[in-house]
Amino acid sequence: MNYIHEIKYERHPNYEGLTNVEQQLVMNAQQAMNKAYAPYSKFKVGAALLLSNGTVVQGNNQENMAYPSGLCAERVALFHAGANHSDAEVVSIVIVAEGDLLKPNEIVSPCGACRQVMLETQRRQTSPYRIVLVGQKGEVLIFHSAEDLLPMAFGS
Ligand code: THU
Secondary structure, three states: OOOOOOOOOEEEOOHHHOOHHHHHHHHHHHHHHHOOEOOOOOOEEEEEEEEOOOOEEEEEOEOOOOHHHOEOHHHHHHHHHHHHOOOOOEEEEEEEEEOOOOOOOOOOOOOHHHHHHHHHHHHOOOOOOEEEEEOOOOOEEEEOOHHHHOOOOOOO
16 A cells, blocks of 8 residues: 555644634634525534735635535635735634534534635645634644645646
8 A cells, every 4th residue: 555645733622722813713713604604504614714914804605506506615715815815825714614514523624625725725825824623612623734635636
């Protein structure tokens, strides 16, 4: 067997592993999650980005009766930043979720399409950004680069 990639991340039992600014971002992500439009899946996701100019961008999943027309929270936030703050870089993204698709001790993990967008966002920047996944019980996973979440990515 060959192994080409190991995923590097930090695991913390609670928010204490986060910087103060990221603790605030968790609240922004939760605020966004509560406003998600997810009447079909009833799975609400929130994302909050901290940009290098200090701006916080919030995104949540936006569903549609024609299912594939909807969009994940992460891409709503990243595309908003790309459209409105194209000269700033992403410093951190915090992602939270709530709903039956997730068992109480599971942590939301971005879908493949969002990872692809997260990676391309990073590759347009001068430095990598932190990806913070927060579980419903407050446990936290921190990735230090979008590269870590998408081994063997298209375009690499
Ligand atoms: N969803 C997100 O917003 N982000 C993810 O990382 C995973 C999935 C959304 C898409 C859809 O609205 C709902 O969650 C159920 O898949």
